[in-house]
Amino acid sequence: MSPLREPTDHARRTLPIASGAVVRRHVGVLLRDHRRALLWVLLWHLLAAVAGLAGPWVIGQVVGAVTTGAATVTSIDALVGLLAAALAAETATTWVARRSSLVLSEEVFARLREDFVGSAVRLPLSTVERAGTGDLLARTTNDVDAISYVIRFGIPTVVVSVTTVLVTGVATVVASPLAALPLLLTPLVWVLPTRRYLRLAGPGYLWEHATYARLNGVAAETVEGAATVDALGLQGERGDRFAEALRESHDAERYTVGLRLRWFPWLELGFFAPVAGALLWGGWLAWEGVVPVATATAVVLYVQRLLDPLGELVGLLDEIQFAATSMSRILGVAEVPADRVATGAVPSGDRLEVDSVRYAYREGQDVLHGVSLDLRPGERLAVVGPSGAGKSTLGRLMAGVDGPRTGRITVGGVPLVDLELDELRGQVALVTQEHHVFVGTLADNLRLPRPQASEDQLREALDAVDALDWALRLPQGLATRVGSGGHRLTEAQAQQVALARLVLADPHTLVLDEATSLLDPRAARHLERSLAAVLTGRTVVAIAHRLHTAHDADRVAVVADGRVRELGPHEELIAADGDYAALWRSWRDEG
Numbered sequence: 001m002s003p004l005r006e007p008t009d010h011a012r013r014t015l016p017i018a019s020g021a022v023v024r025r026h027v028g029v030l031l032r033d034h035r036r037a038l039l040w041v042l043l044w045h046l047l048a049a050v051a052g053l054a055g056p057w058v059i060g061q062v063v064g065a066v067t068t069g070a071a072t073v074t075s076i077d078a079l080v081g082l083l084a085a086a087l088a089a090e091t092a093t094t095w096v097a098r099r100s101s102l103v104l105s106e107e108v109f110a111r112l113r114e115d116f117v118g119s120a121v122r123l124p125l126s127t128v129e130r131a132g133t134g135d136l137l138a139r140t141t142n143d144v145d146a147i148s149y150v151i152r153f154g155i156p157t158v159v160v161s162v163t164t165v166l167v168t169g170v171a172t173v174v175a176s177p178l179a180a181l182p183l184l185l186t187p188l189v190w191v192l193p194t195r196r197y198l199r200l201a202g203p204g205y206l207w208e209h210a211t212y213a214r215l216n217g218v219a220a221e222t223v224e225g226a227a228t229v230d231a232l233g234l235q236g237e238r239g240d241r242f243a244e245a246l247r248e249s250h251d252a253e254r255y256t257v258g259l260r261l262r263w264f265p266w267l268e269l270g271f272f273a274p275v276a277g278a279l280l281w282g283g284w285l286a287w288e289g290v291v292p293v294a295t296a297t298a299v300v301l302y303v304q305r306l307l308d309p310l311g312e313l314v315g316l317l318d319e320i321q322f323a324a325t326s327m328s329r330i331l332g333v334a335e336v337p338a339d340r341v342a343t344g345a346v347p348s349g350d351r352l353e354v355d356s357v358r359y360a361y362r363e364g365q366d367v368l369h370g371v372s373l374d375l376r377p378g379e380r381l382a383v384v385g386p387s388g389a390g391k392s393t394l395g396r397l398m399a400g401v402d403g404p405r406t407g408r409i410t411v412g413g414v415p416l417v418d419l420e421l422d423e424l425r426g427q428v429a430l431v432t433q434e435h436h437v438f439v440g441t442l443a444d445n446l447r448l449p450r451p452q453a454s455e456d457q458l459r460e461a462l463d464a465v466d467a468l469d470w471a472l473r474l475p476q477g478l479a480t481r482v483g484s485g486g487h488r489l490t491e492a493q494a495q496q497v498a499l500a501r502l503v504l505a506d507p508h509t510l511v512l513d514e515a516t517s518l519l520d521p522r523a524a525r526h527l528e529r530s531l532a533a534v535l536t537g538r539t540v541v542a543i544a545h546r547l548h549t550a551h552d553a554d555r556v557a558v559v560a561d562g563r564v565r566e567l568g569p570h571e572e573l574i575a576a577d578g579d580y581a582a583l584w585r586s587w588r589d590e591g
């Protein structure tokens with residue numbers, strides 16, 4: 001039983017899957033947008049199929065002439081000449097037809113891929129985090145590959161096969177409706193098993209795809225966390241997870257292979273029954289003199305000509321079914337609702353305000369319960385509290401990464417989620433330990449927040465974070481390629497690049513979440529200097545996991561159980577002798 005018929009927690013948390021109707025509509029739009037090219041492709045294939053009809057007809061005439069004794073050398077020569085001309089015409093039209101359908105499928109695939117990339121890069125961060133990278137990775141790789149195969153090879157084959165089957169089928173019936181009767185055997189044998197197969201294959205393939213997503217997720221997580229796996233000796237545990245994900249994939253593949261195995265024998269029967277029927281029935285009709293030998297021969301050859309295209313079509317039906325589920329997964333990415341809608345409102349001032357904010361990662365489980373905070377421009381606010389209290393969540397909301405479930409977080413009176421992302425990043429930014437260096441030059445990496453920044457501005461930003469020296473010493477200076485496969489930057493250098501980007505983005509408010517805690521102490525001290533340079537003159541919310549940073553702040557907010565318990569300057573909170581004073585004493589005593 002496929003687990004997707006009863007959605008599991010995993011299935012609920014993955015990205016959406018588009019319905020069959022959406023997939024059909026989208027395919028309709030794709031075909032409509034390429035209808036001119038499609039019409040040409042159909043026309044060429046039609047010509048090729050018509051040219052292909054001449055062969056069996058000529059052979060039928062030769063057999064008829066020989067068996068009735070009416071053959072002369074001249075008439076046979078003329079027929080063979082006709083056969084050669086028909087073959088040449090078929091070859092030429094088939095070549096043109098195949099070429100035009102390959103060009104069409106490449107265009108359709110390119111469009112689909114561009115649409116998908118467009119939706120994928122617009123996905124809200126919180127959605128990607130909740131779904132895990134595995135699901136998105138599987139959609140970008142396995143699903144795109146499955147569709148690519150069907151579009152590149154499937155569309156041309158379907159067009160060729162359908163036109164050949166239709167044209168040849170019509171020619172068979174026109175040649176002799178009576179001799180063509182065995183053609184009916186195919187649908188008779190196919191209908192029921194194929195309906196059953198198609199009904200079960202859709203959910204089966206969806207399940208199979210979901211298991212690939214899990215497998216990709218486990219693989220990506222293991223590679224990303226390789227150092228942790230090594231340090232904590234988690235090889236066994238990761239191995240077990242792989243085994244479990246593989247087992248599920250194996251079960252899903254077994255299920256779909258089982259479906260195919262039960263369907264294929266009926267297909268085979270449907271192929272060969274009309275050929276055998278046409279031979280026996282046509283032979284008998286000719287023997288009895290009901291139809292001429294030439295016609296019976298042509299009909300048998302026509303029916304036999306149907307075998308290849310029908311075989312291709314049926315083989316593809318399975319691939320198309322598989323690709324249709326991939327298509328639902330790819331189109332599903334576009335169904336994720338935007339987590340912000342820019343209203344065009346312009347903030348008046350730099351004041352960040354948090355008003356009665358609630359937030360839940362999972363429905364019905366709030367982790368922030370009505371938080372309110374008013375940041376004074378230029379101040380430094382430390383947010384402290386026990387682990388799991390909601391500090392990082394509050395930080396993400398204050399930086400506009402996620403929107404609150406209820407309540408408002410505004411800058412200059414405008415909710416953060418009403419701002420364009422570019423505009424938002426110029427107002428407030430989150431600084432974490434994650435600092436990805438993208439593949440490209442160092443200058444490309446620095447220009448991400450400000451594509452128009454001049455070389456001098458890049459140097460100034462690097463200088464501000466004390467990184468200009470090493471940057472200029474790189475093999476090609478700022479033009480050095482960095483990121484995966486390029487010049488390797490150290491952790492501290494990568495963090496400095498991230499800080500220099502902040503200088504270029506120039507937000508008035510920064511939310512710092514444990515910015516330096518993963519570095520070795522020497523690098524951390526150096527980085528703290530760089531960080532201090534970036535912080536100067538800005539409003540700062542520091543998610544303080546070590547209390548000494550709280551001591552230096554203008555005000556301290558104590559967060560516990562998703563609520564702000566205390567708020568005020570360090571000295572005042574100590575004097576009040578509440579939660580903060582207790583935390584402070586225990587930290588000082590440990591120190």
Ligand SMILES: Nc1ncnc2c1ncn2[C@@H]1O[C@H](COP(=O)(O)OP(=O)(O)OP(=O)(O)O)[C@@H](O)[C@H]1O
Nearest residue numbers: 361362367385386387388389390391392393394545
């Ligand atoms: N991505 C997530 N999905 C579901 N729950 C989450 C997620 N991130 C955090 N939580 C939960 O939200 C609550 C608040 O977590 P948060 O990380 O904000 O606390 P914190 O005070 O920053 O803790 P720490 O100091 O340990 O980082 C915790 O109960 C945590 O388990």
